[in-house]
Amino acid sequence: SKERTYIMLKPDAVNRRLIGEILSRFEKRGYNVVGLKVLTPSRELAEAHYAEHKERPFFKGLVDFLTSGPVVAIVIEGDNAVATARTMIGVTKPQASAPGTIRGDLSIDVGRNIIHGSDSVESARREIGLWFRPVEIVDFKPVDHAWVYEK
Numbered sequence: 001s002k003e004r005t006y007i008m009l010k011p012d013a014v015n016r017r018l019i020g021e022i023l024s025r026f027e028k029r030g031y032n033v034v035g036l037k038v039l040t041p042s043r044e045l046a047e048a049h050y051a052e053h054k055e056r057p058f059f060k061g062l063v064d065f066l067t068s069g070p071v072v073a074i075v076i077e078g079d080n081a082v083a084t085a086r087t088m089i090g091v092t093k094p095q096a097s098a099p100g101t102i103r104g105d106l107s108i109d110v111g112r113n114i115i116h117g118s119d120s121v122e123s124a125r126r127e128i129g130l131w132f133r134p135v136e137i138v139d140f141k142p143v144d145h146a147w148v149y150e151k
């Protein structure tokens with residue numbers, strides 16, 4: 001069924017100019033981009049996003065990294081978007097991610113794993129609410145543009 005998931009291109013992806021490469025994979029797969037913006041997150045926002053990792057030894061480094069430069073915040077919509085996006089992304093460790101996945105093709109470092117994707121529908125709802133205001137998400141309706149070319 002139709003779902004929305006929160007995808008984030010981390011500062012390493014933006015630095016490496018991989019925005020188009022990664023976005024195009026979701027579009028080509030058949031997903032719609034219904035929210036999209038570039039921003040450098042505040043510490044408060046980064047800490048809220050990663051709240052579940054607050055007690056981990058890598059938490060401070062993770063927040064330092066996320067706030068180090070612009071990220072691309074994305075809402076992807078389509079059938080089974082949450083789980084399919086996770087499959088497309090690969091696993092947390094890029095070196096364990098299969099070729100063909102985003103991490104498996106584009107990264108080797110767990111601390112610089114280029115992309116985030118919500119791990120459940122509930123997480124997606126929470127994360128989308130954290131990163132987007134409702135007016136920043138569009139109601140995507142495919143339009144038949146064939147009339148432009150007909151006559």
Ligand code: CMP
Nearest residue numbers: 053058062092110111112113115116117
């Ligand atoms: P992500 O899937 O976005 O969610 C948690 C993040 O923590 C994960 O990506 C990694 O970027 C980061 N992370 C996990 N384990 C480590 C680690 N051992 N060292 C540094 N960062 C980590």
